[in-house]
Amino acid sequence: MKFLSLLCLAATLAHAAPSYDQSGVPLEVDSPDPKLAKIILLASGPSSKAMAHEYFAGCALLMDWLKQQPGVWPVMARDWPKNPAVLAGAKCVVYFGDGGGKQPFMEPQRWAALTRLMDAGTGLVLLHQAMDFPKGPEGDRVKDWLGGVFRSDIGCRGHWDMTFSKIGEHPVTRGVKPFAAPGDGWLYNMHFAGTGVTPLLVGTVPEKSRSTADAKKHPGRDEVIAWAFERPGGGRGFSFTGADLHVSWTYESQRTLVLNGILWSAGLNVPAGGAKASFDPAALERNLDDKRKPAPKK
Template sequence: MHLRNSLLAIAGAVTALLPLANTAKAEDAKKKIVFVAGRPSHGPGEHEHRAGSMLLADQLNKSGLPVQATVVDNGWPQDTSVFNGASAIVIYSDGGGGHPAFKHLDELKAFAKAGVGIGCIHYAVEIPKGEAGNTFLDLVGGYFETDWSVNPHWNASYTLPKHAVTRGISNFSMLDEWYYHMRFRDKMAGVTPILTALPGPETLTRKDGPHEGNPEVRAAVTERKEPQHTMWVYERPDSVGKGRSFGFTGGHFHKNWQNDDFRRVVLNAIVWTTGLEVPAKGVPSKTPTDAEMQANLDPKGKK
């Protein structure tokens, strides 16, 4: 009798642990996404890296897809174990010489070699030209190059191509700081434009400068009328680590994440970089409430 009771107790304990084991397996099966949010920058409602990253991560975690997103803020984490097992890294931050990955390019290359997806949002697409810029050409497919690319505020109207990243998204228009005349890989090798529009002449009214204008961009837009790509996806070659990346130049204004098409095209791109199939109707995503939009904003004073 004692033996029978002991066996029943053991069986009961094992049964009680099964849900926990199943939960652990389910968590292990999820694609891990790590957002690297940059330090506070600009005025209230602009460059809200932390709040924007947390909003997108929350949307992904509530999507019902097999993903688990987490956010580290204030730039590249000191404890890089957060990247362990990551399927995608998304950087939303200031760029140039202050880019979080600028001093960690070897680490980023290693992640790419391992097949980890890489995404860059807004200013995070800019990194100094030269070795760093060439690295971004290999890892992201394109980048903002000073004295070549420009950063005006303008209302862009997009007609979307057919691609997994555009599923469930309608053509849309949005006022943002859409960077354009990006530096892409030679012959756009592996690069697929997602958002493309022709900027108006009002976007080049500033004097020439590292971000403002240059003869090459003026000839491309005002003379040759060449449409400009403000978002792209990239399928990396085996030589740098076969995987997927994207660049999205919008994201200056935090309020724009409340637009369903603007937000979902980025969510779709993030999921795509993990290697998952983007749902036919796009990543499930509810319009954030005003309260959700106000959550996690950096303390910057009143606007």
């Protein structure tokens, strides 16, 4: 059955022409009703190769799925809102993009705005490389908000197959079943907060991926790939280090996990069976960053 499903997906994608036109994605459309839970989606710019690090297209998918959740109003922006007013009253900020100090909120004015939101109890969700911070006070603050950050002194990263057979007990894992994610990109061995962190997805990593001295101290240990965090002073955080490959959004359990994590971080109730949203495989070919090489000059 699983093989037939993969064949059907491959056939669907083979007949879908990639679209690099992103003009149809509504950006910075503020909520018409203050009763709706506003969730900010920040999409990083082009990165990596085609069908990897598709941050804009990935956020467009998340926006569509969040629109299907009762009482939710997603607001999507490129990097950071041109109109900062749309941040007012946000229940959660989600950033899907590059890290290593490239996060769009690192400049002073934006950092101040993000700090005000976090101090007010706004949730924070960082996906894939977004939780990678250089040593410094900003990363320390993010660890206080998110529960963990990646740093190159102890952290490891790379591409390999993973199978998640151990699913933690938490509202974020409602409806999440064991699943495999072949060839995706992962980060692990974080700097975690001392308390309040709940591992959600753990799995076996290749021993050769343990590239730091600290990681090599823990051979055979299952590593945390997703976690939830409750801040001592109020507010929540969720992080998932996968979603490097755009095709990974076809995994139902990954979609459910991330949607649940966003809802939970926003302080919303996660349905008993997890967040449900319709998925069209052809949507993976829409709103892509144009990473095609220019034609050679004649």
